[in-house]
Every structure is written in structure tokens, then in C-alpha cells.
Amino acid sequence: MFDTAKLRELAEHLAGGRIPVEDFLRRAASLGIADVGEAQVDLDRARRCGFPEVVYGEGKTVEALEKIFAALIDGGADAFATRVSAEKAEALLRRFPQARYNPTARTLRVPCASAAEESAARGIVAVVTAGTSDLPVAEEARETALWTGAEVRFVQDVGVAGPHRLRANLHLLQDADAVVVVAGMEGALPSVIGGFTACPVIGVPTSVGYGANFGGVSALLSMLNSCAANVVVVNIDAGFKGGYVAGLIAKNAARRRQQEREGSAS
Known part of the structure; x- marks a missing residue:
């Protein structure tokens, strides 16, 4: 994390005339960076x-x-x-x-x-897969959302070929702060879920599908053309990006709820 104590110490040295301005600027710019050789962390x-x-x-x-x-x-x-x-x-x-x-x-x-x-949960994220073949991308989204601190609900294999499967699991989605929907083939599931939920739906197209799926491009274009106004889309097979954005949405939503509770109590 950014070391404010070191920055304060540098500022005091600058104010006391112990280091020149150029040295202060150089050293202040390096705070928050760990040079490990192969990377600047x-x-x-x-x-x-x-x-x-x-x-x-x-x-x-x-x-x-x-x-x-x-x-x-x-x-x-x-x-x-x-x-x-x-x-x-x-x-x-x-x-x-x-x-x-x-x-x-x-x-x-x-x-x-x-x-x-x-340890406090940072909101609720639901991760939904259209089919079992989408599982690797969905697991990446789930692990990412868990890393953000969100409570994660995982719903598998509820694609549009069997719509009753989704309806049986809608209760897990309707109070979520964000829903990540991972789907290949024609990529229709995010639009369907978007019509049932009052939160952002993040579509993650996968490269799962036969030839005309074009390695996920068909699913990507379907999601981008969604009629559901709450659907947004990330890159093909980008489970990480979907989980990260959902975790950020959930964190901010949880923060707002906490502020409202504190405001009501005061």
C-alpha cells in the first residue's frame, strides 16, 4: 500500500532543506512501487x-x-x-x-x-453459466469476485435451451448487486437475465461453440446487441474482467448501503 509515513518524512526533509526539490520529486514518484527486476509492482x-x-x-x-x-x-x-x-x-x-x-x-x-x-462482505455477486463447457471462464469470474471480498452465488448450466432451469434459480439473482453471465454458442442468456434483474448484468462471451460461433465472436456480437438495457459486455473468455467489474460494483453498492444505515442511525 502507499506509504504516507514515508511521504510525510520526505516532505519534512524537503521543508527542512535537507533534500533538494529534484530529489524529493524522484523519491516521491517511487513510493508505492516495488521494483523486483522483471516487474514494477x-x-x-x-x-x-x-x-x-x-x-x-x-x-x-x-x-x-x-x-x-x-x-x-x-x-x-x-x-x-x-x-x-x-x-x-x-x-x-x-x-x-x-x-x-x-x-x-x-x-x-x-x-x-x-x-x-x-472480513466484511463487499456486496453480492452472482455468477451464472449457460452451459457446463463455460465453466472454466465462469470459475475465473467466481474466483476473482471472491478475491474482491464479495459474497458470490454460483448458478450453473441454466442456458436458454432449458429456460425453466433459470426460473428455478431467479431468487438467487434478484437481490444481487451485479450478475456475471458466462455464455458461448449464441450468447443469449445475458439478455434473458437482464429482463429479470434490476442490477448491472455483465456478459462474458466464451469461445464455446461450433464453427459459426467464430471463436466467441458470435456470442460477443449477440451480447453487444442485447435489447436488455442493463447488459454490458467484456471481452471473449474474460472471466477475470467480468468478476472484477462485478466485485467493484458490489463493493460500492455495499458502501452506499452502509452509509445510508449510518445516516439513518444518526
């Missing part, structure tokens, strides 16, 4: 953006991931990485035995003891 992101930096695991070595995780944990954040292969996870679990790896989602989370103290 952003330790100030939670203050600016609501949640700490998330690590994209593909293309990074185990050694680089270890350094980045250590920097995040030292900075007081739960380290969270997406697209981590089973082979990398096996090595990382030896270095961080407290970590949790989800092989379906390919996510790895290393909890930080100080971050764990914030």
Missing part, C-alpha cells in the same frame, strides 16, 4: 482503484511470479494471479503453501494475513 493500486494489482500469469516465469507475489504480500495485499498453469502452480505452492489454486479457473491466490482482517 504497483503497491498503490488499491488506494487509487479499489483493489490491488492482479497478476497475469501467462508469459511470466515462476521466479518472476514469486517475486511479484512477495512484493504484493509485503505491501499488505492478497496476491491474486490469473492464467496460471498447473505446472507453475505446483512450484508456487511449494514457495507459498498457504496459497489456493483453482485448476479449472487457473487462478492462484496467496492470502496476506493483514488483508484477511477485512
Whole structure:
């Protein structure tokens, strides 16, 4: 996290004439950054953006991931990485035995003891899949939303080919702060759910489907053309992005509710 004490100390040194302005500017700019060689880890992101930096695991070595995780944990954040292969996870679990790896989602989370103290739920996120084949992307969304601190409800295999399955689970969606809908094929499910809920519906198109699905482009275009006004769309197979945005919406909604309760009590 951003170290205000160090910034105050630098300011006092500047005011006392112990360091020049150029030195103050250079050192102040480096606060909140951990230089681990392979990466410049952003330790100030939670203050600016609501949640700490998330690590994209593909293309990074185990050694680089270890350094980045250590920097995040030292900075007081739960380290969270997406697209981590089973082979990398096996090595990382030896270095961080407290970590949790989800092989379906390919996510790895290393909890930080100080971050764990914030136990209050940050709103409600529902994650819904159209079909079982969409599960890897949906699990990525679910793990991401859990990392944001949200209460997560998971509804599987309720695609439009069997609409009665969705109706049986609507009670799990109607008080959610945000719903993430993961669907391939024709990508119709977000529009249907949008017609039943009074919250943002985040469509996540997947590359699941036959040839005319065009690797998820067909589902993407269907979701973008949704008639339901509360549907927004992220990239193909971007479970992380859907879960992150939903977690941010839920966090802000929970904060507003808390402020309203405190206002009513005073």
C-alpha cells in the first residue's frame, strides 16, 4: 500500500532543506512501487482503484511470479494471479503453501494475513453459466469476485435451451448487486437475465461453440446487441474482467448501503 509515513518524512526533509526539490520529486514518484527486476509492482493500486494489482500469469516465469507475489504480500495485499498453469502452480505452492489454486479457473491466490482482517462482505455477486463447457471462464469470474471480498452465488448450466432451469434459480439473482453471465454458442442468456434483474448484468462471451460461433465472436456480437438495457459486455473468455467489474460494483453498492444505515442511525 502507499506509504504516507514515508511521504510525510520526505516532505519534512524537503521543508527542512535537507533534500533538494529534484530529489524529493524522484523519491516521491517511487513510493508505492516495488521494483523486483522483471516487474514494477504497483503497491498503490488499491488506494487509487479499489483493489490491488492482479497478476497475469501467462508469459511470466515462476521466479518472476514469486517475486511479484512477495512484493504484493509485503505491501499488505492478497496476491491474486490469473492464467496460471498447473505446472507453475505446483512450484508456487511449494514457495507459498498457504496459497489456493483453482485448476479449472487457473487462478492462484496467496492470502496476506493483514488483508484477511477485512472480513466484511463487499456486496453480492452472482455468477451464472449457460452451459457446463463455460465453466472454466465462469470459475475465473467466481474466483476473482471472491478475491474482491464479495459474497458470490454460483448458478450453473441454466442456458436458454432449458429456460425453466433459470426460473428455478431467479431468487438467487434478484437481490444481487451485479450478475456475471458466462455464455458461448449464441450468447443469449445475458439478455434473458437482464429482463429479470434490476442490477448491472455483465456478459462474458466464451469461445464455446461450433464453427459459426467464430471463436466467441458470435456470442460477443449477440451480447453487444442485447435489447436488455442493463447488459454490458467484456471481452471473449474474460472471466477475470467480468468478476472484477462485478466485485467493484458490489463493493460500492455495499458502501452506499452502509452509509445510508449510518445516516439513518444518526
